[in-house]
Amino acid sequence: MSTQTRGGMQKGTITKYRPFTPIDLPDRQWPSKVITTAPTWCSVDLRDGNQALPIPMSVEEKLEMFDLLVKVGFKEIEVGFPSASQTEYDFTRRLIEENHIPDDVTIQVLVQSKEDLIYRTFDSLRGAKKAIVHIYNSTSAQQRRIVFGLDKPDIVGIAVRGVRLIKDLVATLPETDITLQYSPESFSLTEIDFALEICEAVVDIWQPTPDKKIILNLPTTVEVSTPNIHADQIEWFCRHLRNRETAIVSLHTHNDRGTGVASSELGLLAGAERVEGTLFGNGERTGNVDIVTLALNMYTQGVDPDLDFSDIQAIQQIYEKCTRLPVPVRQPYAGELVFTAFSGSHQDAINKGMNAQDASSSDLWDVPYLPLDPKDIGRSYEAIIRINSQSGKGGVAYLMESEFGLQLPKAMHIEFGKVIKHLADVRGSEILSTELFTAFEQEYLTRTRPFSLQSFESRTLLNKDSSQTIECVACVTVNDVVHELRAQGNGPIDAFVRALNQHHLASFKLLTYNEHAIGQGSETQAVAYIQLQTESGTLFGAAMDTNIEIASIKAVLSGLNRSSSAN
The missing domain is CATH 3.20.20.70 (Aldolase class I)
Known part of the structure; x- marks a missing residue:
């Protein structure tokens, strides 16, 4: 039985059209x-x-x-x-x-x-x-x-x-x-x-x-x-x-x-x-x-x-x-978004695949979700992963490294991924890579309250048993009050952590430390990532400086400032 309303599709048995007759070619x-x-x-x-x-x-x-x-x-x-x-x-x-x-x-x-x-x-x-x-x-x-x-x-x-x-x-x-x-x-x-x-x-x-x-x-x-x-x-x-x-x-x-x-x-x-x-x-x-x-x-x-x-x-x-015709954004190979992943699971797989591809000695292209190497047709890797509310930590980490050279520790992916997801949820739109870096700066690099570093020096002390101890002398502002700190440890970071705890300016433990360089020659900067255990939980601090020692000390204060903000 076939029915059809004026201007609409037939329902039930379709009599208006007939299937094409196949060719007899068994x-x-x-x-x-x-x-x-x-x-x-x-x-x-x-x-x-x-x-x-x-x-x-x-x-x-x-x-x-x-x-x-x-x-x-x-x-x-x-x-x-x-x-x-x-x-x-x-x-x-x-x-x-x-x-x-x-x-x-x-x-x-x-x-x-x-x-x-x-x-x-x-x-x-x-x-x-x-x-x-x-x-x-x-x-x-x-x-x-x-x-x-x-x-x-x-x-x-x-x-x-x-x-x-x-x-x-x-x-x-x-x-x-x-x-x-x-x-x-x-x-x-x-x-x-x-x-x-x-x-x-x-x-x-x-x-x-x-x-x-x-x-x-x-x-x-x-x-x-x-x-x-x-x-x-x-x-x-x-x-x-x-x-x-x-x-x-x-x-x-x-x-x-x-x-x-x-x-x-x-x-x-x-x-x-x-x-x-x-x-x-x-x-x-x-x-x-x-x-x-x-x-x-x-x-x-x-x-x-x-x-x-x-x-x-x-x-x-x-x-x-x-x-005068546009190429659709989802046109195979040529569309603006065809090499772009917004999904968190896709981003994570692509990120891992790209890392494996870089480490492989084989010429064979083998990256999940990317049947073609975008560079073969002149496309950039920059647009492979883009961020919105559906994105995950892997995509955020990939962009931070591929576009800005920031190799976030794996444990930090979840933390910063949540920061970006919240931003995307509030915005209700895509987060551009430049906005991604701005968010990183605001979350980690530019916080100066309550802790701010005024100066830091370290020196090596020779112990009686010929072992070495590092002594630090630091000037830190806490809520606009200047504190002179001195302590010893097995390294500059350890000495600084001891100084803050001994002077009762903070109570925390250092869990992990990572560092790497960005750039070359006179433009080289050191990036430090410090994971802390504080009263408000586990969290990261990060900092950049031309001096790796200063970058690591600033990263400690970055984490403490974030902890204070959480409280």
């Missing part, structure tokens, strides 16, 4: 395959991507985008539809006449299977060294019935006439190496046997060879099935295509179901050798396949994608400038 081979080499990549940013923009790119912006695509490493770039508008034509001519096309790059031009458009397309290619002429016509039952009102033989006739004309016109461009690409548009919705029939009719006219292949591009113009069915379509086509060795099977997946990347990956497993797509997935409706994601997916599996995304942020900046 002996499919693609599920056991793996991707071991990169496909041939073709960027369609300047055509599919451009036509999907609310404000299409200007010629200057298209030139900047073309140069970016070349720099990334694309060897095939669809530059436009030169017969569709004067702007598209002029851009193609400018690329050729101003020598923007490297010798190892082939431009691709799109054209419908219409006589006047094909003539105009060939005119735009004069002087090009290499070009792919990409001809297409719609083939699906839906398009045949609703758009064209034509039967299958008529649709085959459109394709064949266009390809025959292109073959005749090749002689008019003797200086240009022409490759033919044919697309049965809406392949994903076309009966698989008819898609094969029309492609083979095109192949019969073109007569490709293993040395001079034709490109058969099989577009998922609209995603209508799960990726496994798309893979079945591609494998069935590849297995049934006559003279398979004379053709390059190409994928062109859109993202209507949000599975464009998966469809392309499975399509490659199924036998395709080439992929058309765009940077960051820009394209009509929900976009084309995202080549950045697809390529970096391969990279994380140990496959060289033959594209260079070493400076992903620079690529993103040019892309956003030319397209």
Whole structure:
């Protein structure tokens, strides 16, 4: 029983839509395959991507985008539809006449299977060294019935006439190496046997060879099935295509179901050798396949994608400038937050993983929650962990060390983590790293009441048994009253602790002491961390100074000031 309210979704049995019919391929081979080499990549940013923009790119912006695509490493770039508008034509001519096309790059031009458009397309290619002429016509039952009102033989006739004309016109461009690409548009919705029939009719006219292949591009113009069915379509086509060795099977997946990347990956497993797509997935409706994601997916599996995304942020900046489209913060690999952990457990695991990675002699990347080393694509480690109310002690400790060089003792992680969690709860927003350090300063480094150090000196005394004792002389202000202190101990810190206790200025025990240096040369500072047992409990003090002895004495007073505040 199906019901539907006006403007709403059907409930119960859905009769408005029907599931896509699977391909009969019981002996499919693609599920056991793996991707071991990169496909041939073709960027369609300047055509599919451009036509999907609310404000299409200007010629200057298209030139900047073309140069970016070349720099990334694309060897095939669809530059436009030169017969569709004067702007598209002029851009193609400018690329050729101003020598923007490297010798190892082939431009691709799109054209419908219409006589006047094909003539105009060939005119735009004069002087090009290499070009792919990409001809297409719609083939699906839906398009045949609703758009064209034509039967299958008529649709085959459109394709064949266009390809025959292109073959005749090749002689008019003797200086240009022409490759033919044919697309049965809406392949994903076309009966698989008819898609094969029309492609083979095109192949019969073109007569490709293993040395001079034709490109058969099989577009998922609209995603209508799960990726496994798309893979079945591609494998069935590849297995049934006559003279398979004379053709390059190409994928062109859109993202209507949000599975464009998966469809392309499975399509490659199924036998395709080439992929058309765009940077960051820009394209009509929900976009084309995202080549950045697809390529970096391969990279994380140990496959060289033959594209260079070493400076992903620079690529993103040019892309956003030319397209006026933002890259979402959760976009795979490129998004601002994709390498960022807010969760406390994630932060702790990443922190431990990064430490283990630094200590490892292996080149193998093995860090929890980070499938890719951010530095491989020019991302900084600074943004891996960010702090909000969901964050934990491990993330706070990681940032304190990675950004400020402060190696907090492990027992101190919990204490300072609570300070930051309270701050985040009060704020109700993310805590920036600069605010993290400010909080550390306020909690540990800048407290001067009730205890404040005015001066400190220590000297070594030689005992009768030849052992040594350290004597300290200190001047400490407690609640604005100055106290001269003197005591002996087994070290400067021990002597100072004894002096405070013996003069009844404080009652506490020293539990642990840690120190390290920050910086180099004249800029070096010592950092000391002192854990104390006081009447109010166990807590830490911390201090920084150019002198390690003074830093440790200040750290003792830091802990006492924090204890007094707690009381």
